[in-house]
Amino acid sequence: MNGSRSHRSTRSARSTRGAVVAAAATTAVAMLLTACGSSTEVSSGTTSTSSTATDGGAAAGAGAAGSGAAAAGSGAAGSGAAAAGSGAAGSGAAAGSAAGSGAAGATGFSCPAGEDTFTFASGGDVNIQDLWQKTLLPAWSKACPNVKITFNFDTHSQNANLDVSKVAAAIKTGKDVPVDLTDNFSNQAAKAGLTEVLTASDVPALSKVSKTALDAVKGAAVPFRGSSVLLAYDSTKIQNPPKTLDELLAWIKANPGKFTYNSPSTGGSGDSFMGTVVASKIAPDVLSKMQTDYDPSLESNFKPGLDILKDLQGSLYQKTNPNGNQAVLDLLAKGEIQLAPVWSDMFLSAQKNKQLPETVKVTQISNPSFTGGAAYMAVIKGTKHKASAAAFVNWLLQPEQQATIVTTIAGFPAIPNADLPASAQGAFDGVETQNLRPGFESKTNSDLQKQWAQAVAG
Numbered sequence: 235m236n237g238s239r240s241h242r243s244t245r246s247a248r249s250t251r252g253a254v255v256a257a258a259a260t261t262a263v264a265m266l267l268t269a270c271g272s273s274t275e276v277s278s279g280t281t282s283t284s285s286t287a288t289d290g291g292a293a294a295g296a297g298a299a300g301s302g303a304a305a306a307g308s309g310a311a312g313s314g315a316a317a318a319g320s321g322a323a324g325s326g327a328a329a330g331s332a333a334g335s336g337a338a339g340a341t342g343f344s345c346p347a348g349e350d351t352f353t354f355a356s357g358g359d360v361n362i363q364d365l366w367q368k369t370l371l372p373a374w375s376k377a378c379p380n381v382k383i384t385f386n387f388d389t390h391s392q393n394a395n396l397d398v399s400k401v402a403a404a405i406k407t408g409k410d411v412p413v414d415l416t417d418n419f420s421n422q423a424a425k426a427g428l429t430e431v432l433t434a435s436d437v438p439a440l441s442k443v444s445k446t447a448l449d450a451v452k453g454a455a456v457p458f459r460g461s462s463v464l465l466a467y468d469s470t471k472i473q474n475p476p477k478t479l480d481e482l483l484a485w486i487k488a489n490p491g492k493f494t495y496n497s498p499s500t501g502g503s504g505d506s507f508m509g510t511v512v513a514s515k516i517a518p519d520v521l522s523k524m525q526t527d528y529d530p531s532l533e534s535n536f537k538p539g540l541d542i543l544k545d546l547q548g549s550l551y552q553k554t555n556p557n558g559n560q561a562v563l564d565l566l567a568k569g570e571i572q573l574a575p576v577w578s579d580m581f582l583s584a585q586k587n588k589q590l591p592e593t594v595k596v597t598q599i600s601n602p603s604f605t606g607g608a609a610y611m612a613v614i615k616g617t618k619h620k621a622s623a624a625a626f627v628n629w630l631l632q633p634e635q636q637a638t639i640v641t642t643i644a645g646f647p648a649i650p651n652a653d654l655p656a657s658a659q660g661a662f663d664g665v666e667t668q669n670l671r672p673g674f675e676s677k678t679n680s681d682l683q684k685q686w687a688q689a690v691a692g
Contacts, residue, residue, distance in 0.1 A: 462606025
């Protein structure tokens with residue numbers, strides 16, 4: 235997904251696209267059309283491209299973690315494909331650390347036996363394409379030259395419906411599936427029953443990933459990176475930042491003009507703040523339903539949280555909400571505010587690009603935490619290359635590859651931060667990177683945004 239700031243400003247709208255893709259998966263429309271994209275075969279450490287896509291070449295979905303997950307800024311369970319997928323545009327400097335990392339031994343990974351070739355479909359913006367083609371896939375070729383990968387990439391992931399439908403049609407008719415592995419329409423395909431449920435025997439590193447993220451797709455896809463909204467603070471002014479939502483709300487009231495969040499419809503960080511406050515006043519059993527199903531009759535539960543947000547407006551910077559995630563980062567950079575919710579990958583990218591001083595740090599609150607989402611890998615049901623595809627997923631979950639994701643696109647690792655190489659552990663100090671709390675279901679979240687506009691901003 236797009237790691238640019240302009241794309242992030244519309245991040246909360248991705249849940250709608252996720253719902254469309256999911257609908258396409260369940261209807262399984264057999265549209266056997268030709269998709270345009272790029273096809274890359276990675277073998278023996280070399281990468282070649284051609285202009286014609288293979289069957290199923292256009293990868294779909296908004297990529298959660300992405301562009302980062304539960305893509306939408308809302309973190310909605312129904313829109314999780316987008317959650318982590320975007321990642322911030324990075325330098326690709328970590329290529330060297332990934333090369334040769336697939337050796338058996340300390341990391342618990344060994345290459346599959348025998349020769350094989352499988353098709354991996356991805357999509358998004360150039361930063362994600364570069365992550366695969368310039369860094370991770372060449373490293374895989376060096377680690378396991380006996381298993382080649384045909385890589386199909388669809389820029390901007392514009393063929394989501396088509397790809398899911400082609401997979402569904404192939405499975406229904408008993409034909410060979412056009413894609414063996416995907417990291418884009420994985421969430422929707424998993425929920426539509428089009429993917430394999432992988433176990434620890436298929437992916438030994440599965441024990442390292444978040445159980446919550448696995449449960450969100452009933453084990454039918456594997457999280458391999460993520461992103462989350464965090465609390466950024468000016469450490470020159472705040473030595474002990476709020477640790478819970480209640481402490482944060484109290485701090486805002488005690489320090490008028492020093493905090494803000496963007497309008498929820500203009501970016502996921504503000505959307506997450508809104509959703510977190512509202513969710514904190516909803517009974518757990520009701521909240522669980524509102525995170526997975528669309529039931530307008532439950533939306534009366536929004537009011538207590540919206541009342542808190544309305545009362546908070548007078549304590550915000552200039553008593554209003556800026557437009558977009560980037561506008562909030564800019565206020566932090568200028569020292570106009572001291573505290574704000576921000577996307578994890580946007581924060582890290584801004585600091586790497588010297589657009590945000592190192593004195594601005596991040597932490598995660600609790601009770602509840604802000605929302606986040608995972609990007610998933612899914613092995614398509616019926617593939618003849620399950621073992622090789624699963625081995626690739628296992629390789630991605632090894633510390634070296636997870637560190638590459640952190641340093642290259644500023645994504646959360648899917649494994650515990652403590653398991654990363656020491657050089658990559660400092661990126662998200664003090665943050666529970668596996669804590670990716672889901673937000674409201676996408677339509678429910680859209681309704682919440684509308685009610686916020688009327689009851690809080692209006």
